[in-house]
Amino acid sequence: MRVLMLSWEYPPVVVGGLGRHVHALATELAAAGHDVVVLSRQPSGTDAGTHPTVDEVVEGVRVLRVAEDPAHLEFERDMVAWTLAMGHALLRTALTSITGWRPDVVHAHDWLVAHPAIALADVFGVPLVATIHATEAGRYAGWLSSPLSRQVHSTEWWLANRADTVITCSTAMRDEAAELYELDPAGIAVLHNGIAPRRWRADESRVAAARRRFAPGGEPLLLYFGRLEYEKGVQDLIAALPRVRRAHTGTKALIAGTGTAAEMLVGTARTHRVRRSVDFLGHLPDEDLVALLAAVDVVVLPSRYEPFGIVALETAAAGAPLVASTAGGLGEVVVDGETGLSFTPGDVTALASAVGAVLDDPEAAARRADTARARLAVDFDWARIAAGTAAVYAAAPVERPTQLGRPKIPTGNVFGRSAPAAAIRPPRRS
Structure with a gap:
């Protein structure tokens, strides 16, 4: 099939797990013989x-990295305007640069490419498939209290309702999308993220160096890696650290990643009087991260909201013991007691207890890690996921494009229930 894929991130422009997902899916589809074109952007x-539009074939995929237009727009300050400008640039490039080639399907990844994806599906008269990787309401526990959040949510709703087929990465996300966008859950395809385990083999000298650097006296090491955002729950890991340290003297927490919550997390460490026991490492190159995964005693993923949890797969591929919340997709990826230990999101006491259980019985933790790694080739193989995606493409109906009115957004919680205390976060936007 001829597949036109749109994503606001694609390596080397990667913001989070979405970019890695789109790259792996595109390259696997190409390896299977499909003709894949990816429309993405420059930094x-x-x-x-400084960064003109580039049209190149990488790993069997034709990638168009579209230059930003001259308008002075910033994502952080002008999110909607910036997104519309990016969409216009993607659309203009597709219509002027992809000549003599017609897709069989348009595949949109998240709301940021809704406008060009819908336009291109309409122009070409082909099915529109949309993967919903996360939701604005989910990130804010159902509260859409700012104008910007309502704008994002309404665009997500438009994409989901205009799409001929919707895909989510977990059953939890399927149920969330069905509720938020008034969709029949039976019509939403669930296709998990995948992992390439061969990338996660560590060099032993790097592992030893990491251990010497962070635990010269043999101290227990905990690691979180990923984006530093409130919904990732890193503040709960820091809050649990004093309890862990009382039972396991000298325990340190290593925090790898960047994000808008970085400053808040430093303050949280000071509040709990563990600032000297928390190392904020920033963004790590892949080889350093892989070595650190092999060097630490426990990886902790304390998310309060998590559509899937690809970091759990990366932890399993590295063979590291895992403690994770049951938020969203993490509850499907991690089998409590078999491939890791789980706890309720926001439950600091349960988090500390689970970490303590791993440190108290490293042999049992190693067995769970082995089971998690073995499961990857069965349930999270990208070749199988790509084949499932191609089957979704082939079965997608071609519906006549319809014009949709604006969705009604409740003034209260859009999930129709009170947000759990563990999920409530400070307002981000005004």
């Missing part, structure tokens, strides 16, 4: 002078 803050 934000650049322009056609």
Whole structure:
């Protein structure tokens, strides 16, 4: 099939797990013989002078990295305007650069590419498939209290309702999308994220160096890696650290990643009087992260909201013991007691107890890690996921494009229930 894929991130422009997902899916589809074109962008803050549009074939995939237009727009300050400008640039490039080639399907990844994806599906008269990787309401426990959140949610609703087929990465996300966008859950395909385990083999000298650097006296090491955002729950890991340290003297927490919650997390460490026991490492190159995964005693993923949890797969591929919340997709990826230990999101006491259980019985933790790694080739193989995606493409109906009115957004919680205390976060936007 001829597949036109749109994503606001694609390596080397990667913001989170979405970019890695789209890259792995595109390359696996190409390896299976499909003709794949990816429309993405150049880094934000650049322009056609510094980063012109590039049209190249990488790993069997034709990738168009579209230059930003001249308008002075910033994602953080002008999110909607920036997104519309990016969409216009993607659409213009597709219509002027992809000549003599017609897709069989348009595949949109998340709301940021809704406008160009819908337009291109309409122009070509082909099915529109949309993967919903996360939701604005989910990130804020059902509260859409700012104008910007309502704008994002309504665009997500439009994409989901205009799409001929919707895909989510977990059953939890399927149920969330069905409730938020008024969809029949039976019509939503669930296709998990995957993992390439061969990337996660560590060099032993790097592992030893990491251990010497962070635990010269043999101290227990905990690791979180991923984006530093409130919904990732890193504040709960820091809050649990004093309890862990009382039972396991000298325990340190290593925090790898960047994000808008970084400053807040430093303050949280000070509040709990563990600042000297928490190392904020920033973004780590892949080889350093892999070595650190092999060096630590426990990886902790304390998310309060998690559509899937690809970091859990990466932890399993590295063979590291895992403690994770049951938020969203993590509850499907991690089998409590078999492939890791789980706890209720936001439950600091349960988090500390689970970490303590791993540190108290490293042999049992190693057995769970082995089971988690073995499961990857069965349930999270990208070749199988790509084949499932191709089957969704082939079965997608071609519906006549319809014009949709604006969705009604409740003034209260859009999930129709009170947000659990563990999920409530400070307002981000005004």
